[in-house]
Amino acid sequence: MNKALVIGGNSGIGSAICQRFTDADYNVYGTVRDANLSLEFTDGLFVLDLTDTESFNRFCKDIESVGAFDAVIFNAGIIEPQPFGEYESINIDNMFCVNTLSPLKLLNKLVKAELIQNTGKVVFVGSIASVVSKPTSVGYSASKSALVGAIKALSLSLAEHGILVNMVSPGPTKTAMLDKNLSPQQQQEIINTIPLKRLARPEEVAQAVYFMGSEMNTYITGQNIILDGGFTSR
Incomplete structure (x- = not known):
């Protein structure tokens, strides 16, 4: 049976990704940052804090017991919006650590x-x-744009192994986190800028991730797939 690893599986999108691969009969292994969290739709659960060196090294050791994966999904990410000029260095450091550097270091280990x-x-x-x-x-x-360059280089580097590397980039998605951070009025203002006049659903993002991460994808690599209801086409 095929195996999938989902880094950051407890969010709305992460949970939907786990469910989609489970529905396709993958054995799914996921990570959470907090040991008190649980995951549905997974065969194995690991605690991984991408900002903590000890947690990172422990995970790299523990994951070896599972064996080789057919799909590896990097979904963990953080955003700390702040006007430029008011940033504390720690804000930028954290975003690059979680969104860019630690995923690349982890992929290198794998x-x-x-x-x-x-x-x-x-x-x-x-x-x-x-x-x-x-x-x-x-x-x-900056942290997400850096990944665009990274996947292009990775697609070239890993092509000799037949490994395909891509990115799925969603626009605003209807999740509990969005509801927590944005009022209904603020969400409607965003919806008004989207040609399809609605937010993405986690299941739609998961479907795109599944296609790119499953046996259905046989030739696409080095691409950033935009999933935004037409927003960037304006």
């Missing part, structure tokens, strides 16, 4: 330990902030 199958798939969940931005998102856009 490849080196042969924990990704030849012909396996790697998918990063990015953001439309990699192609468009706003004044308070300098650090977030």
Whole structure:
């Protein structure tokens, strides 16, 4: 049976990704940052704090017991919006650590330990902030844009192993986190800027991630797939 690893599986999108791969009869292993959290739709659960070196090293050791994965999904991410000029260095450091540097370091470990199958798939969940931005998102856009360059180089580097590397970049998505951070009025203002006149659903993002990360994808690599209801087409 095929195996999938979902880094950051407890969010709305992460949970939907776990469910989608489970529905396709994958054995799914997921990570959470907090040991008190649980995950549905997974065969194994690991605690992983991408900002903590000890947690990172422990996970790299523990994951070896599972064996090689057919799909590895990097979904963990943080955003700390703030006007430029008011950033504390720690804000930018944290965003780059979680969104960019730690995922790349982890992928390097997985490849080196042969924990990704030849012909396996790697998918990063990015953001439309990699192609468009706003004044308070300098650090977030920079961290996600860096991944666009990274997947291009990774697709070339890992092609000899038949490993395909891509990114799926959703626009605003209807999750509990969005509801927590934005009022209904603020959400409607965003919806008014989207040609399809609605937010993305986590299941739609998961479907795109599944396609790129499953056996359905046989030739697409090095691409940033934008899933935004037409927002960036304006």
